[in-house]
Amino acid sequence: GEHGANGPGAAEASGTAGTTGDASVTSLTADPERPADVRVELVARQGTVEVPGGRSIEGYTVNGVSPGPEIRARQGDLIEVEFANESVTDGATLHWHGIDVPNAADGVAGITQDAVPVGGRHVYRFEATDAGTYWYHSHQVSHVQVERGLLGAIVVEPASTEPADAVELDATALLHVYGGQHTLNGRVADERVDAPPGATVRVRVINTDQGTASVWSATPFRVVAVDGHEVHEPGEVDGQRVLIPAGGRADVAVQAPTRGAVRLHVGGARSMLIGDPSAPEASAPPVSQPPKTLDLLAYGTPTPLAFDAAAPDRSYDYVIARRFGVIDGRPGNFWTINGRMFPDVPMFDVAEGDVVVMHLRNDSGDVHPMHLHGHHVVVLSRDGVAASGSPWVVDSLDVRPGEAYDIAFVADNPGIWSDHCHTLPHAVDGLVAHVMYE
Ligand code: C2O
Ligand code: CU
Numbered sequence: 001g002e003h004g005a006n007g008p009g010a011a012e013a014s015g016t017a018g019t020t021g022d023a024s025v026t027s028l029t030a031d032p033e034r035p036a037d038v039r040v041e042l043v044a045r046q047g048t049v050e051v052p053g054g055r056s057i058e059g060y061t062v063n064g065v066s067p068g069p070e071i072r073a074r075q076g077d078l079i080e081v082e083f084a085n086e087s088v089t090d091g092a093t094l095h096w097h098g099i100d101v102p103n104a105a106d107g108v109a110g111i112t113q114d115a116v117p118v119g120g121r122h123v124y125r126f127e128a129t130d131a132g133t134y135w136y137h138s139h140q141v142s143h144v145q146v147e148r149g150l151l152g153a154i155v156v157e158p159a160s161t162e163p164a165d166a167v168e169l170d171a172t173a174l175l176h177v178y179g180g181q182h183t184l185n186g187r188v189a190d191e192r193v194d195a196p197p198g199a200t201v202r203v204r205v206i207n208t209d210q211g212t213a214s215v216w217s218a219t220p221f222r223v224v225a226v227d228g229h230e231v232h233e234p235g236e237v238d239g240q241r242v243l244i245p246a247g248g249r250a251d252v253a254v255q256a257p258t259r260g261a262v263r264l265h266v267g268g269a270r271s272m273l274i275g276d277p278s279a280p281e282a283s284a285p286p287v288s289q290p291p292k293t294l295d296l297l298a299y300g301t302p303t304p305l306a307f308d309a310a311a312p313d314r315s316y317d318y319v320i321a322r323r324f325g326v327i328d329g330r331p332g333n334f335w336t337i338n339g340r341m342f343p344d345v346p347m348f349d350v351a352e353g354d355v356v357v358m359h360l361r362n363d364s365g366d367v368h369p370m371h372l373h374g375h376h377v378v379v380l381s382r383d384g385v386a387a388s389g390s391p392w393v394v395d396s397l398d399v400r401p402g403e404a405y406d407i408a409f410v411a412d413n414p415g416i417w418s419d420h421c422h423t424l425p426h427a428v429d430g431l432v433a434h435v436m437y438e
Contacts, residue, residue, distance in 0.1 A: 028103040028415055030125040036080035038073045038128075042152075044138070046088045049149055049178070052188040057179040059148035060088060060138070067174050067186050067208070068136075068152030075131040075159035081124045083116060088138075091115025092150060094124060095139035097247055098228050098395045099154070100374050101126040103415025108373070109140035111416055111434070131158040132228025133204040133249040135174070143424035149178065151208050156228075169195045169256075173264050174206045175213050175272060184266035191264040195256035203252045203264065203274055207244040210423050212367065212398055213270035216241040216290055217254050221274065225251035226296060229376060232390035233301035240294045241271075245369035247422035248396035297382055300390025309380055309408040313354035318419075320399070320431065322364040334430045335364060335421065341430030348419070348435045350411040356435075360397075360405040368426060371396045372409070372435065374417040380406040396422055411437065 042062050049059035049066055062068025073079050085092050093115055095107035105126045109115040116122045137151035153172050171193045174185050184191060195201050202224065207213040220238040223231055227249055244250050256262050257276045265273045323334045323341070337345045350356050357380070362368060372395060379392040382405050399405055414437040421431035 030078060030102055030105065030127055032125075034078050036125065037077035038071065038079045039082075040069070040071055040080070041082045041084065042068060042094065043084045043086050044088050044092045044150055045086045051178040051181050052183055052186065053181045055179055055181060057148060059178070060092075060145055060150035062150065062152055065186065066149030066151070066178075067176065068150075070152060070172055071136070071154040073128045073154070073156050075128055075156055077128045077156075079124075079126055079128055083122045083124060085116040085118055085120050087118055088145070088150070089118060090141045090145070091117050091120075092138045092145060093122070093140050094136050095373075096124070096126065096134060096136050096154065097371070098132070098134040098249065099126065099128070099156075100130065100376065100413055103374065103413070103417070106373055106415070106417070107139050108418055111418065115140040128156040130228060131156045132225060133172075133206060133251055134228055135206050135208055135249070137208065143428050146208070146424055147210060149176075151176070153204075153206055155204060169193060169199055169201045170204065171201060171262075171264070172204045172206065173272060174208060175266060175270055176208045177210075177270065182266050182268055182270065184264060184272065188266070193262045193264065195260055195262055197256055197258045197260045199256045200253050201256055201262045203254065203262070204249065205244060205252060205272060206249045207246060207270065209270055210246050210425070211270060212246065212369070213244040213272065214241045215244065215250060215252060215272045215274070217252065217274040218276060219254060219257065221252050221254045223250055223294065223296070223299065224253045225249075226392065227376065227394045227396060229393035231300040232303045234299065234390065237294055239290045240292045241290050242294050243398065245396045245398040245422065247369055247371050248394070296389070296392050297379065297385065297387050298389045299392070302389060303391065305378060305391055307355050307408075307410050309355060309357060309378065311355070312357040312408065314350055315357040315359065316348050317359045317361070318433070319361045320364045320368055322366070323430075332429070335368070335426050336430055337433050342420075342427070342432035345433045347416075348433060349438050350435055351438050352411055352414055354411040355408060356411055357406060357408045360399050360407060362399045362401055362403050365401050367398055367400045367423075368431060369396050369398050369422040370419070371422045372417065372419045374413045374415060375409045375411070375435075377407040377409040380408055411435075
């Protein structure tokens with residue numbers, strides 16, 4: 001049996017751009033006339049990948065490396081990526097995790113396009129409407145291709161630069177585990193970010209791995225953005241760690257110490273420490289992390305939402321449970337949504353303009369980082385406690401065993417959108433649903 005061989009999104013669905021409800025083709029694609037501001041060619045290959053630390057794995061590269069090249073754009077840019085599959089035998093795609101692209105550019109094999117076969121090409125075009133930290137990865141046999149390296153970072157810088165006094169340095173910190181080896185930007189060594197004393201360094205932490213990551217800093221810091229959305233007036237955090245769900249991002253701002261430079265150190269269990277490079281070597285690695293975790297539900301300063309979540313047009317239950325069973329001859333734990341497994345989970349129907357509320361509940365006994373494509377959701381409450389900080393806007397949300405979250409989004413991006421667990425083996429084992437525009 002090849003159950004799940006096509007990974008999340010390989011539905012029987014024949015829905016392609018232009019056939020979704022009443023949405024017109026133009027709302028599902030970027031303006032074809034507009035010239036691109038950023039043009040990149042990305043070539044996927046399959047084979048032996050050298051992993052830092054001396055090992056090698058059977059994996060995937062983008063332009064010969066993993067992580068692949070970082071794409072940098074400015075807010076408002078039209079990005080055009082020509083994707084070529086040179087040798088990935090199962091076929092491959094690119095999905096722009098966290099970017100609310102038009103549906104036709106979403107890169108979900110079996111839903112928005114066919115997987116690109118060996119020798120094939122596919123052009124993605126989308127406008128970088130929102131500044132922020134994102135990443136790209138294959139969405140074909142994703143539990144294998146993403147885990148083994150078919151991924152990279154994409155950063156959209158704000159259109160307007162900050163006032164001149166806010167010296168801001170920017171560093172990407174992509175966390176990934178290759179064959180058991182924890183890496184930072186594909187390396188095991190600490191990274192040093194040179195910065196004038198007192199300068200603010202924005203560290204864009206991207207968790208591309210399969211489980212929760214944690215970040216903390218030896219000096220006070222601020223979480224300035226989550227999943228590409230700025231936190232409103234974030235307060236200073238000291239002695240607490242920030243958790244980042246699989247697929248999620250956190251932009252953390254730290255002040256460079258008087259001797260300048262900031263050190264980024266990756267440890268085990270997907271943990272990262274931001275520290276002072278002048279501190280003695282022995283004090284750098286996070287032997288034990290701060291016991292307390294920053295609760296983003298109450299972090300930052302409240303500011304009104306752009307929509308009224310109190311009177312939703314639709315609301316849905318999304319109850320995750322565990323089912324032990326044998327599927328295609330394979331015994332194990334599988335995951336259900338409202339009692340059904342992918343591909344038998346009914347679509348969550350929406351209409352353009354709807355305010356949609358989802359009641360997530362996790363009765364499964366395991367954590368699930370839930371990821372909705374094409375939209376950003378606002379966390380309204382957890383276990384009945386209302387959010388009390390800055391709007392907590394996410395595309396990837398860890399729902400822990402026993403937890404219940406109410407989340408809301410505006411249906412403003414017509415198409416068919418995957419809504420799945422980003423611990424990707426869980427997606428193969430049932431945890432995939434879709435939001436579908438009528
Ligand atoms: Cu980053 Cu459907 O995934
Ligand atoms: Cu899961």
